[in-house]
Amino acid sequence: MEWANAVVQGTLLGGLYALFAAGLSLIFGVMRLVNIAHGDLIVLAAYLGLTVVSVLGLHPLLALLVVVPVMALFGYVLQRVVLNRTLGDDLLPPLLVTFGLSVILQNGLLAIYTADPQKINAGPLETASVSVAGLSLGVLPLLTFCVAIAVIWGLQWVFYHTALGRAFRAVSDNQDIAQLMGLNRRHIFGLAMALALAVTALAGILLGIRTSFDPSIGGGRLIFGFEAVIIGGLGNLWGTLAGGVILGVAQTLGAKVDPGWQLLAGHITFLIILALRPNGLFPRISA
Amino acid sequence: MPETILEIKGLNAHYRDFQALYGVDMTVAAGEVLAIIGANGAGKTTLMRSISGLMANGAGQIRYRGNDISGLRADQVAATGIALVPEGRQLFRSLSVEENLIIGGQIGRKGPWNVQAVFKLFPILAERRAVPATSLSGGQQQMVAIGRALMANPDLILFDEISLGLAPIIIKDIYAALPGIIGEGMSALIVEQDITKALSVSNRLYCLQEGRVSLEGVSGAVSRAEISRAYFGME
Numbered sequence: 001m002e003w004a005n006a007v008v009q010g011t012l013l014g015g016l017y018a019l020f021a022a023g024l025s026l027i028f029g030v031m032r033l034v035n036i037a038h039g040d041l042i043v044l045a046a047y048l049g050l051t052v053v054s055v056l057g058l059h060p061l062l063a064l065l066v067v068v069p070v071m072a073l074f075g076y077v078l079q080r081v082v083l084n085r086t087l088g089d090d091l092l093p094p095l096l097v098t099f100g101l102s103v104i105l106q107n108g109l110l111a112i113y114t115a116d117p118q119k120i121n122a123g124p125l126e127t128a129s130v131s132v133a134g135l136s137l138g139v140l141p142l143l144t145f146c147v148a149i150a151v152i153w154g155l156q157w158v159f160y161h162t163a164l165g166r167a168f169r170a171v172s173d174n175q176d177i178a179q180l181m182g183l184n185r186r187h188i189f190g191l192a193m194a195l196a197l198a199v200t201a202l203a204g205i206l207l208g209i210r211t212s213f214d215p216s217i218g219g220g221r222l223i224f225g226f227e228a229v230i231i232g233g234l235g236n237l238w239g240t241l242a243g244g245v246i247l248g249v250a251q252t253l254g255a256k257v258d259p260g261w262q263l264l265a266g267h268i269t270f271l272i273i274l275a276l277r278p279n280g281l282f283p284r285i286s287a
Numbered sequence: 288m289p290e291t292i293l294e295i296k297g298l299n300a301h302y303r304d305f306q307a308l309y310g311v312d313m314t315v316a317a318g319e320v321l322a323i324i325g326a327n328g329a330g331k332t333t334l335m336r337s338i339s340g341l342m343a344n345g346a347g348q349i350r351y352r353g354n355d356i357s358g359l360r361a362d363q364v365a366a367t368g369i370a371l372v373p374e375g376r377q378l379f380r381s382l383s384v385e386e387n388l389i390i391g392g393q394i395g396r397k398g399p400w401n402v403q404a405v406f407k408l409f410p411i412l413a414e415r416r417a418v419p420a421t422s423l424s425g426g427q428q429q430m431v432a433i434g435r436a437l438m439a440n441p442d443l444i445l446f447d448e449i450s451l452g453l454a455p456i457i458i459k460d461i462y463a464a465l466p467g468i469i470g471e472g473m474s475a476l477i478v479e480q481d482i483t484k485a486l487s488v489s490n491r492l493y494c495l496q497e498g499r500v501s502l503e504g505v506s507g508a509v510s511r512a513e514i515s516r517a518y519f520g521m522e
Contacts, residue, residue, distance in 0.1 A: 053305065064323050111508070138487045163393065166386055166389065166390055167390070167393075168381045169379065169381040169382055170381075170382060170390050172381065173379040173381050173382070174377055174379060176341055176361070177373060177377045177379070178342075178361075178379070178390075179341070179360065179361035179362050179365075179366055180339060180340075180341070180361045180370075180371050180373070181362075181365065181391055181394070181435075181439075182362045182365040182366055182393060182394030183390075183393075184360070
């Protein structure tokens with residue numbers, strides 16, 4: 001029963017990792033940009049949430065109404081003003097620039113909020129639980145998992161059933177020809193980054209309610225996101241959810257064996273999967 | 288004399304240090320079909336890329352309906368009513384046949400072409416509308432590429448090597464369909480290796496040789512000898 005419990009808790013934790021990963025996956029899929037600052041953007045969203053909660057006195061989930069649009073707007077501007085200039089045939093400039101952005105974000109947050117661990121207070125939501133088949137499930141992890149499914153489903157729907165998604169896929173396939181169709185790739189990339197950071201805002205606030213955070217933890221979130229994307233297979237959003245779940249379960253099972261093994265078990269699982277299936281478990285069919 | 292819609296004057300184009308076009312002059316009248324012929328590397332595709340905005344050119348070198356479009360981006364050029372059927376078809380592989388057509392029409396210019404009209408022109412595409420565009424045969428893919436360009440309801444359509452890599456029978460079908468496509472006052476530039484095909488559908492022809500115009504004339508009035516001289520540069 002304890003092992004079953006660990007698996008279920010790990011699955012729910014995987015929802016949060018999938019939220020970390022969804023934005024990364026989206027950005028890489030549309031513009032082949034590897035965003036090293038993604039983890040720090042998650043932490044930025046958590047701090048924004050913290051500020052909105054403390055200044056406006058809103059419940060953290062209501063703070064999303066502010067933080068999600070703010071992050072989306074920030075994403076659009078960041079893409080148009082900075083990141084679009086780095087995109088080209090060479091993969092290195094966007095890597096370096098987002099690495100620099102990561103350093104700037106960490107130090108900016110450090111200067112404003114100090115290095116003290118913070119937490120977003122969500123009141124009774126943090127400890128509420130429901131009992132299902134003898135297992136006690138936290139309402140917050142359950143909610144996070146449902147949000148992850150809704151986000152993945154929503155992104156999938158946008159990608160395959162809307163004009164915006166069609167534009168994302170067209171630009172991803174062939175930027176020049178998409179431009180000939182009247183699509184301005186700079187604008188499309190801006191919209192993709194806006195969407196990715198809107199998801200990041202959700203991830204950041206759910207993270208901030210779940211655990212304490214400080215400006216230095218972005219790198220770890222980036223790794224979890226990367227691992228979920230790679231395990232699931234590039235370009236496959238449902239695969240990303242599966243990747244997040246596998247990572248989450250590996251971590252909770254590792255922690256069950258020995259609390260010191262939590263992170264290591266996740267990384268080892270990732271490495272084993274990478275060794276056996278270098279393209280991930282569910283890569284998108286096309287090469 | 289019908290109105291000139293495209294006027295190219297002293298067009299130079301470069302790929303870094305390599306100059307691909309040297310002072311090309313060309314005019315296209317409304318409703319006119321021009322054939323552009325020339326050997327591989329003569330600059331035909333570079334000319335198409337320059338006109339469609341995939342390459343930026345010096346100010347004043349390309350005028351469309353009197354406006355300088357030399358420095359516009361491809362999406363801005365597309366909005367003015369110029370569409371390109373690119374060499375090698377270049378369909379969007381993540382998009383279905385129908386989505387490829389829809390995306391061609393999304394700049395929203397008014398005109399006779401829509402998905403239904405393209406399906407009427409190429410009925411096989413209607414049957415295969417939901418499959419990924421790149422799962423079609425080469426000839427069918429070319430139909431999608433042509434349909435995608437028509438969906439923009441262009442006033443000037445550029446065909447870059449539409450017979451490249453297709454079976455002769457398919458090429459015949461596509462060329463048989465061309466007059467019906469180009470009609471209705473649309474102008475066209477047709478880049479083609481097959482000189483007979485090019486002459487049969489065009490009003491005038493230009494021959495490019497090593498980035499320069501080596502021959503210009505009315506399609507029915509130039510002799511084969513003149514063409515081979517201009518094509519190969521041999522006396």
